[in-house]
Amino acid sequence: MMRRQGREVTLRTAERRQREDEAPRLAVTIPALRGLRLQVLEHSSNIARPEYAHVRHVVVASAPALFVVPCSDKDCKEGGHDLTLEVLAALRRGNLRFEGTDACRGTIGSAGCSRILGYVGVATYQA
Numbered sequence: 824m825m826r827r828q829g830r831e832v833t834l835r836t837a838e839r840r841q842r843e844d845e846a847p848r849l850a851v852t853i854p855a856l857r858g859l860r861l862q863v864l865e866h867s868s869n870i871a872r873p874e875y876a877h878v879r880h881v882v883v884a885s886a887p888a889l890f891v892v893p894c895s896d897k898d899c900k901e902g903g904h905d906l907t908l909e910v911l912a913a914l915r916r917g918n919l920r921f922e923g924t925d926a927c928r929g930t931i932g933s934a935g936c937s938r939i940l941g942y943v944g945v946a947t948y949q950a
């Protein structure tokens with residue numbers, strides 16, 4: 824059981840790396856973008872205050888145009904948050920600040936995962 828889970832995680836990490844390698848570069852997709860900071864707040868839907876937060880400084884020159892945040896619940900299967908479409912849409916509009924939420928669609932045992940991810944992006948562009 825433990826061994827099988829370990830292999831699934833390794834496989835998922837490899838799939839994520841492959842997606843990142845195959846994705847277009849952020850600098851090519853949004854040429855005017857100079858800087859991007861993404862703050863991620865994650866919490867269970869039944870807890871009002873964020874449980875878990877981190878800030879990701881995106882290296883625009885080398886980062887893939889892919890924004891996928893894994894679910895922080897280690898028991899969650901097939902979960903995670905793909906923010907790529909929302910983030911790229913905001914950057915294409917030239918938004919300096921944008922935010923949104925995304926509910927995890929994964930499952931924990933026989934129940935749905937209730938984790939909700941909130942994100943705030945702060946971007947800078949070429950003048």
Ligand SMILES: [Zn+2]
Pocket residue numbers: 894895896899900902903927928929930936937938
């Ligand atoms: Zn989840």
